[in-house]
Amino acid sequence: MEGTSNKLFRNIVHSFPLILLFFLVFTGFDLSFFLYEANYSFNFIYLVIFYWVLKKPDALGYGLIFFAGIINDVVQNFPIGISSINYLFLCAIAAFIRTRTLLPSLLYDWILFFIAILIVSSINFSISTMIFDIPISYGTLMSSSIITFLVYPIFAKIFSVIYLFSLEQGNVE
Amino acid sequence: MAVETGRDDFVIAIRSAFLKKGTRQKFSLFTLLIISILVLSLEYFKTGPVDKFRSFTKDFIYKSSFFISAPFAFIKDQYYSFQDHMSMYEKYNELRDKDLTLKSLENENNFYKSENQRLKKLLDEKMLSSEDYLLSKVLLDNKGPYLKSVIVNKGFNHGVRLGLAVKVESYFVGKIVGVNLLTSRILLASDLNSKIPVIVEPGSTNAILTGNDNNEFAELEYLPKNNNVNDGDIVYTSGVDGIIASAIPVGKVFIKEDKKFVKFFVDFSQLKYVKINN
Numbered sequence: 001m002e003g004t005s006n007k008l009f010r011n012i013v014h015s016f017p018l019i020l021l022f023f024l025v026f027t028g029f030d031l032s033f034f035l036y037e038a039n040y041s042f043n044f045i046y047l048v049i050f051y052w053v054l055k056k057p058d059a060l061g062y063g064l065i066f067f068a069g070i071i072n073d074v075v076q077n078f079p080i081g082i083s084s085i086n087y088l089f090l091c092a093i094a095a096f097i098r099t100r101t102l103l104p105s106l107l108y109d110w111i112l113f114f115i116a117i118l119i120v121s122s123i124n125f126s127i128s129t130m131i132f133d134i135p136i137s138y139g140t141l142m143s144s145s146i147i148t149f150l151v152y153p154i155f156a157k158i159f160s161v162i163y164l165f166s167l168e169q170g171n172v173e
Numbered sequence: 174m175a176v177e178t179g180r181d182d183f184v185i186a187i188r189s190a191f192l193k194k195g196t197r198q199k200f201s202l203f204t205l206l207i208i209s210i211l212v213l214s215l216e217y218f219k220t221g222p223v224d225k226f227r228s229f230t231k232d233f234i235y236k237s238s239f240f241i242s243a244p245f246a247f248i249k250d251q252y253y254s255f256q257d258h259m260s261m262y263e264k265y266n267e268l269r270d271k272d273l274t275l276k277s278l279e280n281e282n283n284f285y286k287s288e289n290q291r292l293k294k295l296l297d298e299k300m301l302s303s304e305d306y307l308l309s310k311v312l313l314d315n316k317g318p319y320l321k322s323v324i325v326n327k328g329f330n331h332g333v334r335l336g337l338a339v340k341v342e343s344y345f346v347g348k349i350v351g352v353n354l355l356t357s358r359i360l361l362a363s364d365l366n367s368k369i370p371v372i373v374e375p376g377s378t379n380a381i382l383t384g385n386d387n388n389e390f391a392e393l394e395y396l397p398k399n400n401n402v403n404d405g406d407i408v409y410t411s412g413v414d415g416i417i418a419s420a421i422p423v424g425k426v427f428i429k430e431d432k433k434f435v436k437f438f439v440d441f442s443q444l445k446y447v448k449i450n451n
Contacts, residue, residue, distance in 0.1 A: 026238045095190035096190040140386065
């Protein structure tokens with residue numbers, strides 16, 4: 001009985017990025033806050049995808065990221081496929097950085113994450129406004145990107161603790 | 174930190190990012206990007222089997238999302254219920270101090286309603302407002318930075334059509350912008366894309382109420398230059414678009430820095446059941 005619960009716990013820890021990603025897309029959960037009567041939020045999904053594809057690519061399969069994008073589009077009422085494109089481009093940038101980096105550092109990842117979300121947000125903005133005529137507030141998009149960039153180190157630290165913990169659990173096996 | 178240099182390495186890294194599959198990856202990024210573009214291009218098919226399939230998929234995802242979000246919706250409800258409980262004494266005092274002669278107000282309202290209907294018949298005006306409504310449960314509420322909408326459990330099979338007005342009690346909430354077989358999406362009046370034709374009373378001034386991403390108020394636009402819209406005036410739907418019923422109360426006017434805003438009567442954060450006007 002104890003062995004089964006331990007195995008279940010290890011599986012949950014190992015699948016944490018996947019569970020978190022699908023929880024975020026299914027619930028449309030976003031961490032937003034009001035400041036001076038304006039709504040500010042950040043894109044939690046970008047953080048999850050970028051970090052885990054960069055650090056542990058096997059934790060999040062590209063196919064599952066594609067499906068997460070489809071679900072996000074349905075829940076958020078975007079044209080179906082647009083989030084998948086954004087997420088896959090983010091994966092491509094993270095994979096590119098992974099192959100080019102010899103000695104990873106948080107600062108280096110942080111700066112490149114900003115460039116990555118600027119590229120992905122530009123793609124998102126271009127497709128939404130130019131192809132589908134969906135009016136997106138440019139200011140909201142930019143503020144969301146900047147806040148996502150600013151909070152990256154905090155979540156990177158939290159995720160790295162979980163990553164190390166999952167490695168420990170893997171060694172126990 | 175050390176980064177390799179060289180043009181060949183750069184090309185190899187790009188090729189590797191797009192084409193290389195990981196040990197547990199079944200598809201390369203390039204393949205999935207092509208599939209995503211194909212899926213996105215299907216958005217242009219608004220009828221036929223593609224639309225039916227999309228409608229079915231959306232229904233399935235909305236229902237799944239409703240079940241996954243249920244525990245969090247419960248926590249949110251408990252939070253608002255606690256807040257209501259804490260403000261009970263203040264609300265009691267507020268209501269006690271008000272001079273509520275409800276019976277006389279109700280009679281007066283019924284008189285004006287019947288007079289209004291009689292006059293409209295005389296003018297031969299099309300009656301958009303109706304007492305028929307479809308009570309619907311809110312399955313999901315998405316009030317993110319880009320979208321303020323809710324999903325309800327009534328769809329095409331229940332007679333819901335695009336553009337219908339949605340109310341809570343007698344107050345305007347938004348309109349139907351997406352209809353699936355078993356679910357529909359309501360665009361809230363606070364959404365950035367929401368533009369509702371309204372009339373400001375007293376004075377019968379026509380305007381457009383434009384959402385500005387704020388959950389509490391929206392802006393009045395396209396007002397005549399010399400208008401006499403004042404603080405405290407009441408805004409109703411005008412029904413000039415021929416789809417949304419007229420005379421549904423929306424909110425109260427307040428003026429800030431020479432701009433005219435409307436504070437909604439409805440609290441969008443606590444929508445549980447809504448009425449879809451048939």
